[in-house]
Amino acid sequence: xxxxxxxxxLQGVHKHYRDxxxxxxxxxxxxxxxxxxxxxxGAGKSTLLRMLIGLIRADGGTVEVLGQRLPEAxxxxxxxxxxxxxxxxxxxxxxxxWHMDFVARIYPDWDEAYAQHLLTRFDLRAQQKxxxxxxxxxxxxxxxxxxxxxxRLLLLDEPTTGLDPVxxxxxxxxxxxxxxxxxxxxxxxxxxxxxxxQLADAITFLHRGAIVASSDKDTFLDRWRRILCRxxxxxxxxxxxxxxxxxxxxxxxxxxxxxxxxxxPERLRAAGLQIQSIEPMTLEDIFVTAVRQGATR
Amino acid sequence: xxxxxxxxxMVGRLIVKDWQxxxxxxxxxxxxxxxxxxxxxxxxxxxxxxxxxxxxIVLLVVVGSVTIQTSLFIERKQQTVPFIMSLPxxxxxxxxxxxxxxxxxxxxxxxxxxxxxxxxxxxxxIADGLVVWIVLSVVFVLTTFCLSLCFAIACExxxxxxxxxxxxxxxxxxxxxxxxxLEGIVEHVRxxxxxxxxxxxxxxxxxxxxxxxxxxxxSVLHARKRSFL
Numbered sequence: 167x168x169x170x171x172x173x174x175x176l177q178g179v180h181k182h183y184r185d186x187x188x189x190x191x192x193x194x195x196x197x198x199x200x201x202x203x204x205x206x207x208g209a210g211k212s213t214l215l216r217m218l219i220g221l222i223r224a225d226g227g228t229v230e231v232l233g234q235r236l237p238e239a240x241x242x243x244x245x246x247x248x249x250x251x252x253x254x255x256x257x258x259x260x261x262x263x264w265h266m267d268f269v270a271r272i273y274p275d276w277d278e279a280y281a282q283h284l285l286t287r288f289d290l291r292a293q294q295k296x297x298x299x300x301x302x303x304x305x306x307x308x309x310x311x312x313x314x315x316x317x318r319l320l321l322l323d324e325p326t327t328g329l330d331p332v333x334x335x336x337x338x339x340x341x342x343x344x345x346x347x348x349x350x351x352x353x354x355x356x357x358x359x360x361x362x363x364q365l366a367d368a369i370t371f372l373h374r375g376a377i378v379a380s381s382d383k384d385t386f387l388d389r390w391r392r393i394l395c396r397x398x399x400x401x402x403x404x405x406x407x408x409x410x411x412x413x414x415x416x417x418x419x420x421x422x423x424x425x426x427x428x429x430x431p432e433r434l435r436a437a438g439l440q441i442q443s444i445e446p447m448t449l450e451d452i453f454v455t456a457v458r459q460g461a462t463r
Numbered sequence: 464x465x466x467x468x469x470x471x472x473m474v475g476r477l478i479v480k481d482w483q484x485x486x487x488x489x490x491x492x493x494x495x496x497x498x499x500x501x502x503x504x505x506x507x508x509x510x511x512x513x514x515x516x517x518x519x520i521v522l523l524v525v526v527g528s529v530t531i532q533t534s535l536f537i538e539r540k541q542q543t544v545p546f547i548m549s550l551p552x553x554x555x556x557x558x559x560x561x562x563x564x565x566x567x568x569x570x571x572x573x574x575x576x577x578x579x580x581x582x583x584x585x586x587x588x589i590a591d592g593l594v595v596w597i598v599l600s601v602v603f604v605l606t607t608f609c610l611s612l613c614f615a616i617a618c619e620x621x622x623x624x625x626x627x628x629x630x631x632x633x634x635x636x637x638x639x640x641x642x643x644x645l646e647g648i649v650e651h652v653r654x655x656x657x658x659x660x661x662x663x664x665x666x667x668x669x670x671x672x673x674x675x676x677x678x679x680x681x682s683v684l685h686a687r688k689r690s691f692l
Binding site: 222241250254 | 470473476480483484487541542543545546548549550551552553556689690691692
């Protein structure tokens with residue numbers, strides 16, 4: 167397994183279904199990066215993650231995970247991947263201990279001591295059948311089965327969906343603890359921007375099967391601004407680069423930009439606008455604006 | 464295309480996994496089969512033996528149906544399939560694991576029924592010639608199970624699977640009736656010798672060939688898949 171390659175490298179990947187298409191996806195996740203994949207339901211997040219574990223074959227383009235082509239090398243790659251999706255369930259009639267033994271027989275790197283630590287950390291009873299677990303406990307059981315074998319790459323598809331706030335907080339805390347390992351790469355999808363903002367150090371927005379923006383989290387937060395101005399939104403404003411949205415509500419104009427820097431206010435003044443306020447944007451606001459911007463391009 | 468491109472150890476683990484998941488349900492069926500065999504061999508009035516034989520056939524048909532239902536359809540419904548697919552397995556590993564696990568699970572009650580019936584026949588005053596008819600009937604039940612299993616693996620539609628499974632089940636009674644009256648078999652059924660006539664051997668060969676063809680066709684179809692979904 168190539169240790170120097172990026173954890174994930176997608177180039178020109180596309181996949182067509184009758185009602186949906188993943189279009190020309192280029193994406194690189196370097197080793198050690200935690201990337202959050204944000205998109206609304208039906209954006210293509212699950213399709214993309216399934217492709218990254220070899221469950222789905224792309225119609226075109228190349229999919230490389232941990233330096234190997236998929237789906238051809240899916241068996242060897244999956245030895246180093248921990249994959250969990252919100253539609254994945256464990257056997258209801260079997261105990262967590264049975265699942266742990268089953269997984270331990272398959273993965274030589276199974277760490278029983280760490281599994282015991284996680285049992286305590288997640289407050290799970292190994293001898294209890296999964297049928298008696300709450301949804302939050304089932305998610306934690308699944309994460310335990312993944313974490314205890316120390317995968318090099320984690321692919322988590324909506325890991326916090328359907329969890330109550332307490333369970334969600336516990337799962338996010340546990341994820342944050344596990345993700346401190348700098349050798350481990352993570353791609354996790356969510357439509358909850360707060361989860362992504364809490365965990366990720368890079369973010370990709372996916373919408374209608376296409377990537378509309380991808381960057382590290384700090385760049386997103388640094389470059390996106392909401393600016394309130396007074397004046398006329400004339401041709402000078404329209405010619406400014408990096409304007410993601412303009413909303414007029416006389417006498418105010420609300421601008422959103424994805425190219426904010428120190429010189430940006432001066433460019434606005436040169437366009438005849440008086441700046442009232444400049445505010446950072448939440449990731450959710452950035453996502454919604456980026457998606458609308460992508461949809462109108 | 465390589466039909467056997469599988470990791471034998473991984474397939475073995477998947478078979479053991481299915482065995483462990485369904486062993487409790489299987490134990491219940493086996494207890495029922497032992498009870499039915501006890502009724503047949505009890506030496507009581509004819510209707511007790513008849514009830515035992517009926518129970519035996521019903522249990523065998525039901526255990527086949529339940530095995531396929533639980534290991535394929537209920538797994539799909541309960542969404543445990545993504546968990547298995549996320550393991551370091553290929554589509555052919557999962558295919559062989561499912562096929563062989565189902566066969567292993569079904570062969571236990573089938574062999575208990577076949578072996579139990581043959582033992583009863585050979586150790587009681589029942590005519591030994593009946594063994595041939597029993598073997599042909601038991602292998603026919605295995606054939607219908609294999610056809611249902613192969614169809615269930617190849618086709619995810621529950622409606623079509625129910626149709627095929629029920630259709631094949633309804634053939635078991637007529638098969639036993641017709642074969643029991645076929646020339647080359649009927650004349651030896653009440654005899655004290657186990658006689659494998661060319662007719663009996665031809666039927667047995669046809670049954671085994673049907674099983675082999677069903678498995679090969681399903682395997683070829685599955686081997687063409689290069690990813691799970």
